[in-house]
Every structure is written in C-alpha cells, then in structure tokens.
Amino acid sequence: xxxxxxxGGAGFIGQHLATHLVKEGFEVHILDNFSKQVHEKDHLPExxxxxxxxxxxxxxxxxxxxxxxxxxxDIVHFAAETGTGQSxxxxxxxxxxxxxxxATLVDLMQNDSCGKDISSVxxxxxxxxxxxxxxxxxxHGDLYPLGRDDQDILEGQFDFNCPHCKNEMISxxxxxSATLNPLxxxxxxxxxxxxxxxxxxxxxxxxxxxxxxxxxxxPGQSLKNPYTGILAVFxxxxxxxxxxxxxxxxxxxxDFVYIDxxxxxxxxxxxxxxxxxxxxxVGLGEAETVLSLADKIKSFYGSDSEIKITGEYRKGDIxxxxxxxxxxxxxxxxxxxxxxxxxxxxxxxxxNNEPIYEIAYEKSIQELKDSHMFIKAEx
Numbered sequence: 001x002x003x004x005x006x007x008g009g010a011g012f013i014g015q016h017l018a019t020h021l022v023k024e025g026f027e028v029h030i031l032d033n034f035s036k037q038v039h040e041k042d043h044l045p046e047x048x049x050x051x052x053x054x055x056x057x058x059x060x061x062x063x064x065x066x067x068x069x070x071x072x073x074d075i076v077h078f079a080a081e082t083g084t085g086q087s088x089x090x091x092x093x094x095x096x097x098x099x100x101x102x103a104t105l106v107d108l109m110q111n112d113s114c115g116k117d118i119s120s121v122x123x124x125x126x127x128x129x130x131x132x133x134x135x136x137x138x139x140h141g142d143l144y145p146l147g148r149d150d151q152d153i154l155e156g157q158f159d160f161n162c163p164h165c166k167n168e169m170i171s172x173x174x175x176x177s178a179t180l181n182p183l184x185x186x187x188x189x190x191x192x193x194x195x196x197x198x199x200x201x202x203x204x205x206x207x208x209x210x211x212x213x214x215x216x217x218x219p220g221q222s223l224k225n226p227y228t229g230i231l232a233v234f235x236x237x238x239x240x241x242x243x244x245x246x247x248x249x250x251x252x253x254x255d256f257v258y259i260d261x262x263x264x265x266x267x268x269x270x271x272x273x274x275x276x277x278x279x280x281x282v283g284l285g286e287a288e289t290v291l292s293l294a295d296k297i298k299s300f301y302g303s304d305s306e307i308k309i310t311g312e313y314r315k316g317d318i319x320x321x322x323x324x325x326x327x328x329x330x331x332x333x334x335x336x337x338x339x340x341x342x343x344x345x346x347x348x349x350x351x352n353n354e355p356i357y358e359i360a361y362e363k364s365i366q367e368l369k370d371s372h373m374f375i376k377a378e379x
Contacts, residue, residue, distance in 0.1 A: 003071050004270065005029040007059055007105065008078030009052075010044055012221045013124070013213075013262060017076065020263050021270075022051040031055040031068045031079065038082075038222050040357075059101035062108065069114035074270055077105060077123040077197060080189070083227030084128060084316045085364070087186035089371035098189035106200050120207035122269045123197040125279060126190040127214045127255065127321050131181030133174035134324075137162040143169065144179040153313045156377040158248045160319065171253075171287070173324035176212070176279045184316030194279065201277045209269040209276065214283030214323050217343065218259030219350035224357035226364035231256070231344070234294055235351045236359055238303040245308050245365075248377075250291030253320045255283040258338035258346070268332040276331060283323030284336045293344075300348045311377035314368060 004021060006014050009030030018028050030052050034042045044054060055068040059079040080098045081087070087094045109115030127133075132145040145160045152158075160169050182188045194210040201208025217231045226233060234244050265282050294307050329335055338346075368374055 001025070001027060002073050002270070003027040003029065004074045004076060005031065005068055005072040006076045006078060007031050008080060009076070010034060011038060011078060013216060013259065014078050015044070015048065015220060016218070016259050016263050017266055018048060018052055020267060022048070024267070028052040029055065029068050029072060031057065031059065031065065033058045037227070038225055040222070040224065059097065060104055062104055065104060066108055066112060066114050069108060071117060073117050073119050075105070075109070075118060075121045076266065076270070077102065077121065077193065080124070080193065082186070084184045084186050085314055085368050085373065086227045087184050087189070088316050088373050089367065091185050094185050094189050099192050102193045102196050106196050109200060118204070118206065120270060120272070121197050121201050122209045122211060122266060123193055125194040125210040125212040126187065127212055127281070127283070127323065128184060128187035128318070129180050129182050129191040129194070129212065130174050130178050130321070131183045131187070132160070132318050133321055134172045134178055135160055135169040136172050137165065137167060137169045139167065140164045142172070144181060146181060147183050148313070148319070150375055153375045154378050156311065158252070158313070158319060171320035171322065173285060173322045174281070175324040176281055176327055183318065186316070198277055198279070207272055207276055208278070209272070210279040211266060211269065211282045212279055212323070213262060214255035214257050214281070214321065216257055216259060216262050218347055220259070221347070223351060223354055224359045226359045226361045230290065230293065231297070231347060232351070233359060233361060234297045235348055236357060237361065238297045238301045238305045239352070239356050241304040243306045243308050244294045244298065245310050246290050246294055247310055247312050247314055247317065249311070250294070250309050251289050252317070253287035253289045253322070255286060255322045256288055256340055256343065257283045257336060258343035261336040261338055265328065265332060265334055268334055272332070280328045280331060281323035281325050282328060283325060284340065285323055285325040286340065287320060287322040288340050296344055297348065300345070301352070313375045313377070315373045315375070
C-alpha cells in the first residue's frame with residue numbers, strides 16, 4: 001500500500017487531496033505549520049484526524065521532516081508561501097520557506113535512509129513561472145513578451161503589441177514547452193521547487209510530476225487571506241457590500257480550475273503506471289476576465305458593491321494566462337469536468353454559508369504601495 005506524505009497538506013488543496021486519498025485507501029502523512037495567514041484553525045477537521053498522521057511544524061525543520069518521511073513511498077510537495085504580490089516585498093521569507101524548505105526535503109530524500117522507499121514525487125508548480133506566456137502576431141508568429149513597460153502602464157496601455165511591427169498581439173494558450181519567464185519572486189521560488197524535485201526524480205529514476213496549477217478555487221479556500229485567491233477576496237467584499245477594486249482595465253484574464261479537477265489530476269499522477277518526469281499544465285484551458293468574474297460575484301449575491309476600475313498595475317502581475325492542456329490529456333488521460341459557471345456557483349454557495357471574515361484587504365494593498373509595487377495609469 002502506498003504511504004504518501006503531503007507537505008503543506010493542511011492547506012486548501014492539501015486537505016481536499018488528503019480526504020480523497022484516504023477514501024481511496026492510501027495511508028497519508030501530513031506535515032504543515034498551520035500558518036495563521038492561511039489557516040483559520042490550528043488543527044485538522046475531526047473527520048481527517050483519525051485517518052491521517054499529522055506532523056505539525058515547519059518544512060525547514062529537518063528532524064520533524066525526517067520523522068514524517070519514515071516509510072513514505074510517494075511525496076506530494078505543497079508546502080510554500082503563496083501570493084505574487086506579497087513575495088515582491090517579503091522576499092527573504094519566500095525564499096527561505098519555498099527554496100530552503102524544498103532543499104531540506106530533497107537532501108533528506110537523497111541522502112538519508114528515510115528516502116529509500118520513495119517511488120514518485122509530485123510538486124505543486126505554478127502558472128506564474130511562464131510570466132506573460134504565449135502571444136501571437138499575425139505577421140511575426142509566436143512570441144513570448146518579457147514583461148510590461150512602466151511607461152506603457154502610465155499611458156494606460158495594458159496589452160502587448162508586437163515589438164517588431166507594433167500591431168496588437170493575441171494571447172494564446174501557453175504550452176509546457178513555452179519560454180519560462182518568472183516575473184515575481186514567488187514565481188522564481190516555484191520554478192526552483194519544480195526543477196529541484198524533477199531533477200531528484202530524474203536522478204533516482206522514478207516518476208516526477210511538476211503540476212503547473214492555474215488559479216485553483218473551490219469550497220474550503222481561505223476566505224480571510226488577502227494575498228491569494230481573487231474569488232475568495234471578491235466574494236467576501238461583495239457580501240459586505242464593499243467596493244470591488246479591479247486593477248488595470250478589468251480585461252486581464254485568468255484560467256480558473258476547480259478543486260475537484262485538481263485533486264483528480266494529482267491522484268492520477270500518483271497512480272501513474274508508466275514512467276514520466278516532466279511538467280503538466282493543470283487548468284481549464286479557458287480564460288475569464290477579472291471584470292466578468294466581479295460581475296458574476298456581485299450578481300450572485302445581489303450585492304450593492306461598486307465595481308471600480310482603478311487603472312492600477314501591481315508589479316509581478318501578468319496580463320493574461322490560459323493553459324494549453326493537451327499534454328495533460330495525453331499523459332494522464334484527463335480533461336477538466338467543472339466549467340467556470342458551475343464551479344463559481346458551487347464556490348459562492350459554499351462561501352455564502354461561511355462567516356464573513358475580516359480579511360485586511362486594504363492593509364495588504366497599502367503594504368504593496370508602501371513597497372512601491374503599484375503603478376497607476378494617468379487619468
């Protein structure tokens with residue numbers, strides 16, 4: 001029987017995955033530090049407590065991590081600080097947790113007897129490592145923009161034009177073979193996590209999956225963490241009839257993928273019978289604009305929230321992202337089942353029955369502004 005360690009397993013995706021794996025008959029270890037920024041409670045739900053073995057502490061705690069690894073056959077590495085914006089000024093913490101924590105894990109698996117039984121590793125990577133991703137110019141073909149220019153932002157130019165002919169380019173689904181161009185410190189740390197685990201898998205001759213999750217959402221997501229999850233933030237603000245401030249012009253878009261689809265993909269990676277070492281995009285393969293999302297949330301709750309287009313640009317943010325999921329279909333034989341329309345309704349119905357938390361949203365925005373991470377288009 002497989003014995004699986006989920007680092008960061010008390011988090012949003014981790015708890016959903018752990019619950020599913022327990023039902024499938026796996027033995028599950030969870031290591032998590034229950035960070036107050038992410039977790040409302042400092043313990044697991046009762047239904048999980050009796051089925052899993054919990055190791056409460058930091059991924060950088062070598063002694064605890066070694067204990068958690070005993071007898072483990074498969075690793076799912078979720079432990080990380082998350083949030084693009086926060087990473088741009090809380091740099092040392094992000095590198096310490098995400099990079100050093102991963103280094104400790106790999107070192108133990110490589111050099112200690114606790115890693116001798118490991119037969120596969122799965123690491124939560126991120127769409128952020130692509131940066132702006134794939135664009136297409138009718139005249140000059142496929143291009144990967146390096147990032148946006150401050151002067152363009154000040155002039156209200158949020159989209160990309162071809163650097164050669166200056167004509168408008170169209171955003172395309174980004175494949176795993178794309179040029180990688182992390183534009184935030186968070187993205188740099190996620191790329192490091194991905195590459196470290198894949199190199200370990202390659203050297204050990206075992207399966208290694210870097211699952212490049214897009215914007216994962218669903219019931220159980222933190223409703224009080226202002227640094228991640230635009231759905232969670234907007235749903236809380238809408239329930240309080242507070243303004244929904246939208247950066248740029250509202251036309252920026254994201255690929256939202258529902259938690260149940262993410263859990264199934266991750267489970268299939270753990271159960272994969274052939275040999276694979278590489279990356280897979282995990283998304284719906286569709287783009288939803290932030291303005292459209294805000295409209296859906298406001299309408300669902302019948303909220304009096306004002307939707308404000310701010311013209312502000314947060315450094316580290318990308319303009320569009322949409323995953324090319326052909327490789328996911330080819331390797332794991334999986335296509336997402338939950339549409340954005342269905343998934344958002346499921347999420348908002350769940351959120352509507354949860355307490356309305358204070359999320360310190362304005363504080364998080366002020367922290368970014370104090371760190372000179374905002375640019376505002378001139379009126």
